Amino acid sequence: MAKVTGLVCVKCARRYGAAEHLVCPHCGLEGILDVEYDYNEMRASLARSPLKSRSEGSIWRYADMLPTAGLGQRSLRVGWTPLYHFPRLGKAIGHDRLYIKDDTLNPSASLKDRASAVAVAMAVDKGAGGIACASTGNAASSLAVISASVGLKSYIFVPDTIPKPKLYQLGACAGRVFRVAGTYEDAFGLATSAVEKWGWDNRNCAINPYLVEGKKTCSLEIYEQLGYRVPDWVVVPVGDGCIISGQAKAFKELKTIGETARVPRMLAVQADGARPIVDAFLSKGDVMPVRASTLADSIRVGEPRNWRKALRAIRESGGSALSVTDDEIIQAMLFLGKNAGIFAEPAGAAGFAGLLKALRAGLIAKDDVAVVIVTGSGLKDPESLALHVQICDVDSDLRSVEKCL
Numbered sequence: 379m380a381k382v383t384g385l386v387c388v389k390c391a392r393r394y395g396a397a398e399h400l401v402c403p404h405c406g407l408e409g410i411l412d413v414e415y416d417y418n419e420m421r422a423s424l425a426r427s428p429l430k431s432r433s434e435g436s437i438w439r440y441a442d443m444l445p446t447a448g449l450g451q452r453s454l455r456v457g458w459t460p461l462y463h464f465p466r467l468g469k470a471i472g473h474d475r476l477y478i479k480d481d482t483l484n485p486s487a488s489l490k491d492r493a494s495a496v497a498v499a500m501a502v503d504k505g506a507g508g509i510a511c512a513s514t515g516n517a518a519s520s521l522a523v524i525s526a527s528v529g530l531k532s533y534i535f536v537p538d539t540i541p542k543p544k545l546y547q548l549g550a551c552a553g554r555v556f557r558v559a560g561t562y563e564d565a566f567g568l569a570t571s572a573v574e575k576w577g578w579d580n581r582n583c584a585i586n587p588y589l590v591e592g593k594k595t596c597s598l599e600i601y602e603q604l605g606y607r608v609p610d611w612v613v614v615p616v617g618d619g620c621i622i623s624g625q626a627k628a629f630k631e632l633k634t635i636g637e638t639a640r641v642p643r644m645l646a647v648q649a650d651g652a653r654p655i656v657d658a659f660l661s662k663g664d665v666m667p668v669r670a671s672t673l674a675d676s677i678r679v680g681e682p683r684n685w686r687k688a689l690r691a692i693r694e695s696g697g698s699a700l701s702v703t704d705d706e707i708i709q710a711m712l713f714l715g716k717n718a719g720i721f722a723e724p725a726g727a728a729g730f731a732g733l734l735k736a737l738r739a740g741l742i743a744k745d746d747v748a749v750v751i752v753t754g755s756g757l758k759d760p761e762s763l764a765l766h767v768q769i770c771d772v773d774s775d776l777r778s779v780e781k782c783l
Contacts, residue, residue, distance in 0.1 A: 379447040381419050385411040385587055388686045396445075400585050410684055411587040413445060421635040429602055429637075437492055437595040443631065444595075445588050446499040453527045454485040456495040457595055461603035461749070467717045473737055477609070477749045478730075479600055480720055485527075486547065487755035488676075488726075489596060489621060490520035494581065496592035498524045501579040508533055508553065511581035512569035514562050514617070514675050515544035516725075516754050521581050522552035533578055535569040537562050541675060541759040561670075563681050584618050584683025593624030594631070600749055601632060608632075609642045610746035611697075613736070615728040615753055616646040616655055617677035619688030625751070626691030642749075644697035645742070646688060647732030649674050649704065654681070655688050659699040665689075673704045673762050676725030676754055698741055702731040708766050710734065711756065721756035729753070 385394045387402035387409045394402070394411070402409025423442040432439045437457035438448035459481050468474035481489035494517070501509045510533035511521050518534045525532040531553035536545070538557050548555045558565040566582065573580045580586050597612060608629060614622040622644055629641040648656045649672035658665040670680035682688065692699055702710075707724050710731035714720045722730070729750045736742040756763070770782035 379441050379445060380423075380443050381416040382445050383414050383416050386414060387411055388690070400580060400587065407585070407683065408686075410584065410686060412687070413587050413591055415443075415631075417631070417634050420631075424635060424637065430606070437495060437592065440595055440598050443598065444496060444591055446496060446503055449495065449499045449502065449528060453495065453498070453524060454491075456484055456491045456524070458599060459483045461600060462718070462720075464718050470713075470717050471734060471737065473742075473744060473748070475745065475747045476733070477600075477604070477747070478714075478718060478720065479596065479749055479751045481596060481751060481753055482720065482722065482726065482755035484520070486516070486519040486523045487758060488516040488520055489593065489751065489753040490517045491524060492595050493517070493589040493592035493620070494520040494524040497521065497579070497581040497586065497589055498528060498530055500588060501530060502528060506530070506579040507577070509579040509581050510535070510569055510573050512536070512562065512566040514678055515540050515758065516676050517581070518552070519544055519547045519758075522548050525553070526551045533572065535565040535572070537565050539675065539678075541761065543760065544758050562679060566683070582683075584620060590620055590624045590627060590684075590687070593621050594628035596621075596751060597625040597628035598632070601629070601638070604747070604749075606637075607747075608638050608640055609749045611645055611742055611748040612642045613645045613647060613729045613733050613748060613750040615674075615677050615725050615732070615751075616648050616682075616688060616699075617652070617679040617725070618682045619655060619684035621751070621753065622646050622691050623684055623687035626695055630694075641695055644691050644695045645732060645736060646692050646697070646699040647729050648699070648701045649677055649707065649728060650701045651704070652678050652680055653701040655685055656699040656701045658685065658689060659692055672724075674707055674724035674728055675759065676723065677728060698736070700732055700735055700741075702728060702735055706731040706735070708763070711763060712766065714752070715756075720752055722752045723754040723756050723758040724762050726752045726754040726756070
């Protein structure tokens with residue numbers, strides 16, 4: 379595993395030891411911390427064991443770039459999900475340099491498994507008696523399944539708007555599920571208080587700085603799967619801001635240790651009804667909380683906790699941010715399904731909707747290599763398509779089939 383040299387507050391730049399705090403005590407919850415490593419040691423480790431020589435097919439192939447050696451064979455396999463290039467899809471949208479990173483194929487069917495794997499591994503390393511998080515759904519599901527696979531009890535807090543399929547997945551795998559009357563922000567606050575009272579390990583990505591380290595493995599894979607090349611754009615659906623922060627950190631560290639000469643531009647995509655990070659980017663200011671409203675529950679976040687890292691990721695990379703309507707998200711879900719066979723949940727398809735909008739606006743050029751990350755499976759929230767799919771109800775004879783055709 380990589381040697382952590384310390385933690386740095388993204389607001390006030392105060393420095394702390396690797397295990398001193400989860401957030402900056404001077405800045406409170408706004409004092410999100412960055413994990414820093416001994417990059418000379420990381421560079422030397424990669425020289426001894428080049429990425430091309432590694433056979434491990436999970437996020438633990440990057441153990442020397444992570445704060446924990448991992449769970450090995452003790453847990454479900456997380457990561458090394460496919461990076462697809464569909465000529466038919468590219469032709470349909472007029473952009474043949476498009477790649478889809480399909481993270482629906484992780485154990486709980488979302489990218490959040492990457493963060494949970496690191497959280498659970500670190501909790502196991504220190505002998506924690508339990509681990510907790512608040513989530514709109516996917517982070518909770520991922521924590522539940524990864525924890526269950528190693529016998530660590532999980533305590534899950536979700537808003538009462540959570541889609542039923544996600545709730546059932548939690549019910550099957552989690553140690554205890556608390557459905558909170560209120561919003562994600564209400565669930566987050568209650569989970570934070572419960573962690574303080576009962577001493578559970580804290581998996582909340584917006585508080586625990588080590589969770590972004592798990593998420594960065596998605597882009598470490600993208601770099602390898604592109605043939606050790608850096609794309610021009612990485613397109614990410616954004617809620618709290620943790621996923622886009624992780625992708626930017628991956629490429630920034632690859633550049634720091636001399637693996638690459640540049641970083642890609644980050645495109646943050648939010649829903650029209652929950653776009654505080656987009657608004658802050660466009661106004662060149664700080665995030666102002668909003669009342670979130672969108673069918674994409676995984677990015678239905680009106681008060682993002684990790685907005686500083688997200689805005690830094692966009693601005694430092696020369697990237698951009700935009701929002702899409704719920705209807706555009708639905709159309710992106712259907713388009714991905716019909717043209718690529720990938721069934722994405724609304725938040726998972728939001729990035730693709732954003733790509734289409736960026737192409738129309740000329741933000742992403744035709745010769746740019748763009749990678750869209752599909753973050754979660756449509757099986758997480760199939761009801762979102764209830765009014766938008768065409769089903770032929772027929773009698774058991776060919777005449778009714780012919781009529782439908």
